[in-house]
Amino acid sequence: MRGNTIIATESQLGRTKNDGVISRPSLMKELIARGIRITTQRRLLVQIIQDSPRHLDAAKLLEIAKERDAGIDRSTVYRTIGLLKGQGLIDELDLMHLEGEKHYYEAKTNRDHCHLACFRCGAIIEYASPAFEKLKDEMAKRGDFAIRVVRLEAGGFCRRCRKAAHSEPA
């Protein structure tokens, strides 16, 4: 099945002897800590994002939210996304525009990670590594730039699809 299946997490692929464990700090706690008002709908949306095993786009997020609150509106979804983005609590991804121009969101993890998107099957492989951290440090230092958000995405072909392509009829 195509689309946005995370087939490996950063903690699996990115772990080395020096790596810590990856976690997703609670969005709710962060919001509260910042004195941001928690409404019913915000709570709902935030929980969906926090708990989702896959990367959600605005439409999908709305769809899921509607299962629990039929009255919720598209604009509320976008406004909440904007709020979370503004607070640096979620990351925005394109996933190489595998299916259209929409954006995908995920709760920020305690360590940045990359996304590898398979053009053929749509699988998303997450990847974190000390090499990424080093590169960020280097960019910040040598570019004299205070990095607030980073996004590293790659498109290509996963192992399974490379194999499949070989054994396929022309």
Added chain:
Amino acid sequence: MRGNTIIATESQLGRTKNDGVISRPSLMKELIARGIRITTQRRLLVQIIQDSPRHLDAAKLLEIAKERDAGIDRSTVYRTIGLLKGQGLIDELDLMHLEGEKHYYEAKTNRDHCHLACFRCGAIIEYASPAFEKLKDEMAKRGDFAIRVVRLEAGGFCRRCRKAAHSEPA
């Protein structure tokens, strides 16, 4: 002035004793080598992209093209971008959505590089380094993934804007 000013090139920032020189292979030659038909308008668009010192979005590309061929249409611009993207001859960037959801394009360089986008002044700093190459290799190997396109973008604040922010009235 805000917006998309490249204030440092990868060859300046990314050079180390091990670095090679950065270059942009000719798009035209690549198209010819691939047996792709070169029409008047394609030639025009390709030259604009190739020669542009800044990252162009579709609308800007159209605007520039119209100065030389008033009849050229938006759809031709998008179709040509699609062609070049499909051939892997240009890279697509978001530049952290500094000004809207549009995409920016640049002729592919012989070495991948990152883009640092200043949220305040809009400057784009390009950055290439062996550490980036290493990270790509590592991802490909450990993720068992054949990378075709990579995009590393970061948002934050450049030195000048960090300074400016300090001396600003609250």
Added chain:
DNA sequence: ATATGTGCAAATCTTTTGCAAATTC
């Protein structure tokens, strides 16, 4: 009470598409 959040509908912005006419090989 006051400030903030929400629904609704319409608007905006970017990109894509169907089709007939023009161009290229």
Added chain:
DNA sequence: GAATTTGCAAAAGATTTGCACATAT
């Protein structure tokens, strides 16, 4: 003349906005 490219106009898709009403502190 067969295949490809283009212009045009309309459609599509994602996101934003103005405003009146509802909700939270």
